[in-house]
Amino acid sequence: MVPFAGWSMPIQYKDTIMDSTLNCRANGSLFDVSHMCGLSLQGRQAIPFLESLVVADVAALKDGTGSLTVFTNDKGGAIDDSVVTKVNDHHVYLVVNAGCRDKDLAHIGAHMEAFQKKGGDVKWHVHDERSLLALQGPLAAPTLQLLTKEDLSKMYFSDFKMIDINGSACFLTRTGYTGEDGFEISVPSENAVDLAKALLEKSEGKVRLTGLGARDSLRLEAGLCLYGNDMEQHITPVEAGLSWAIGKRRKAEGGFLGAEVILKQLKEGPKIRRVGIFSQGPPPRSHSEIVSGTGENIGEVTSGGFSPCLKKNIAMGYVKNGLHKAGTEFKVVVRGKQYDAVVTKMPFVPTKYYKAP
Amino acid sequence: SQFSERTTHQLLLRKRREIEKPPPNPKSELGAPERKRERERNRGGGAERSPSSSPRRVIMAMAASRSLWASRAASYLKISAFPRAFSTVLKDLKYAETHEWVKVDGDSATVGITDHAQDHLGDVVYVELPEVGASVSQGTNFGAVESVKATSDINSPVSGEVIAVNDELLEKPALVNGDPYEGGWIIKVKVSDAGELNSLMDDKKYSKFCEEEDSKH
Numbered sequence: 001m002v003p004f005a006g007w008s009m010p011i012q013y014k015d016t017i018m019d020s021t022l023n024c025r026a027n028g029s030l031f032d033v034s035h036m037c038g039l040s041l042q043g044r045q046a047i048p049f050l051e052s053l054v055v056a057d058v059a060a061l062k063d064g065t066g067s068l069t070v071f072t073n074d075k076g077g078a079i080d081d082s083v084v085t086k087v088n089d090h091h092v093y094l095v096v097n098a099g100c101r102d103k104d105l106a107h108i109g110a111h112m113e114a115f116q117k118k119g120g121d122v123k124w125h126v127h128d129e130r131s132l133l134a135l136q137g138p139l140a141a142p143t144l145q146l147l148t149k150e151d152l153s154k155m156y157f158s159d160f161k162m163i164d165i166n167g168s169a170c171f172l173t174r175t176g177y178t179g180e181d182g183f184e185i186s187v188p189s190e191n192a193v194d195l196a197k198a199l200l201e202k203s204e205g206k207v208r209l210t211g212l213g214a215r216d217s218l219r220l221e222a223g224l225c226l227y228g229n230d231m232e233q234h235i236t237p238v239e240a241g242l243s244w245a246i247g248k249r250r251k252a253e254g255g256f257l258g259a260e261v262i263l264k265q266l267k268e269g270p271k272i273r274r275v276g277i278f279s280q281g282p283p284p285r286s287h288s289e290i291v292s293g294t295g296e297n298i299g300e301v302t303s304g305g306f307s308p309c310l311k312k313n314i315a316m317g318y319v320k321n322g323l324h325k326a327g328t329e330f331k332v333v334v335r336g337k338q339y340d341a342v343v344t345k346m347p348f349v350p351t352k353y354y355k356a357p
Numbered sequence: 358s359q360f361s362e363r364t365t366h367q368l369l370l371r372k373r374r375e376i377e378k379p380p381p382n383p384k385s386e387l388g389a390p391e392r393k394r395e396r397e398r399n400r401g402g403g404a405e406r407s408p409s410s411s412p413r414r415v416i417m418a419m420a421a422s423r424s425l426w427a428s429r430a431a432s433y434l435k436i437s438a439f440p441r442a443f444s445t446v447l448k449d450l451k452y453a454e455t456h457e458w459v460k461v462d463g464d465s466a467t468v469g470i471t472d473h474a475q476d477h478l479g480d481v482v483y484v485e486l487p488e489v490g491a492s493v494s495q496g497t498n499f500g501a502v503e504s505v506k507a508t509s510d511i512n513s514p515v516s517g518e519v520i521a522v523n524d525e526l527l528e529k530p531a532l533v534n535g536d537p538y539e540g541g542w543i544i545k546v547k548v549s550d551a552g553e554l555n556s557l558m559d560d561k562k563y564s565k566f567c568e569e570e571d572s573k574h
Contacts, residue, residue, distance in 0.1 A: 016505075
């Protein structure tokens with residue numbers, strides 16, 4: 001067990017990190033991610049309020065759908081990344097990182113107070129009465145289907161529903177942090193353990209409890225950012241390769257913190273870009289230097305490790321704009337020695353999101 | 358004899374791994390959702406089984422407690438403890454506090470990391486080896502072992518000159534996990550000072566050392 005953002009969490013359960021990662025993609029994994037912070041914004045101006053803080057076009061989302069987005073600061077840098085869901089025109093549900101909880105709530109709270117003073121109708125509720133379970137992998141849907149009457153085959157990636165699962169009123173989102181098909185289930189805390197047990201039993205042991213170690217391997221293989229490593233206060237969504245998350249209307253209108261910086265980068269290109277990297281030698285880790293063939297510093301690794309599925313090193317980092325195209329070769333420096341590396345497209349392992357036909 | 362001792366030890370390591378695999382399920386409800394009957398499953402029952410009849414080697418029962426081996430590794434990482442039955446400690450080897458073993462044969466010595474070490478490290482994915490001819494000194498690092506999550510230095514329990522390195526580990530780093538005392542050997546050293554061996558632990562002291570270290574966390 002390790003301390004993580006103020007919580008005590010397992011790096012692994014009985015299975016090794018390698019086995020857990022492989023099992024998630026072959027069968028399924030159940031993660032206890034109750035450390036993350038679920039939050040509802042409600043009111044007639046809940047959506048305009050949220051849009052002042054994030055880059056997503058929340059208004060354009062269909063009811064019951066969501067998207068990954070970024071909370072920005074006034075320099076265009078990322079305060080946090082989040083999955084935001086439009087429940088209806090007056091209710092948005094979002095999940096933010098545990099490590100950023102205090103920072104995010106202070107940020108949102110301060111802006112909300114100012115917004116309310118101007119007469120804006122919005123209020124919030126932090127869902128501390130709920131716990132979050134993530135069920136991921138090919139067996140996620142078949143297993144969950146055994147515990148609910150809702151037809152999950154009609155629920156697609158990023159969809160959201162409030163339904164009864166195993167006798168509890170849950171918030172269900174078809175999303176995750178592994179690249180596999182799967183769900184995040186927000187369940188009243190008093191029912192969380194029973195739901196977890198039921199999911200494991202219904203899967204007959206094929207879906208296994210999985211800890212932080214494998215969670216990190218899985219998200220890295222899926223090319224997903226880890227806030228604090230691959231995204232930070234000084235990195236903009238454009239630099240992080242998340243321009244797609246900036247709504248079209250938002251690109252035209254702005255209206256979020258740091259919009260000037262971000263819109264400029266969209267026009268002129270950012271100075272650095274996030275890339276996927278394959279390398280020889282020992283796995284590069286966060287802060288491993290990236291150098292050109294002539295030894296000149298051109299960037300830095302922000303996440304790295306050994307991919308259990310691909311059986312090779314994978315890493316993410318930032319390099320100077322221009323050196324970010326797939327196939328670009330350079331070197332990573334690990335413990336003083338240089339090793340060959342090459343830029344590759346992400347995700348490293350193909351994703352299996354359940355998208356509408 | 359050397360051969361039969363090695364076989365026993367390998368059998369024990371393999372047996373322990375089998376104990377910890379969950380039993381396979383022949384029938385699945387997932388393929389036939391119309392079946393209502395739920396199956397009771399004894400999940401993970403194997404891992405709680407105590408070790409079977411005592412072998413010739415010293416087998417140690419590890420307390421189910423936290424341990425921070427790899428203290429030189431990524432310091433934020435505490436690897437979770439789960440109820441493992443035992444860790445192998447071999448009789449004729451000497452041990453360092455940083456969990457390396459050494460087997461002396463005349464004036465040459467073979468070095469590797471212990472079963473306790475590989476167990477806490479997890480799946481080894483890369484081993485950084487020194488050059489043949491490099492000199493090593495007792496207590497200082499000569500290479501590294503990388504697991505999926507973390508990197509750990511390996512310290513030499515003896516001083517001398519590296520006369521061989523286990524190149525097989527470049528292709529098969531998992532040998533360190535599966536066969537830490539034989540196929541997973543890391544370097545062979547021409548020992549320069551045999552007296553240094555006296556400052557190392559024997560199997561009994563090392564077993565106790567591991568027990569004490571684990572109970573501290």
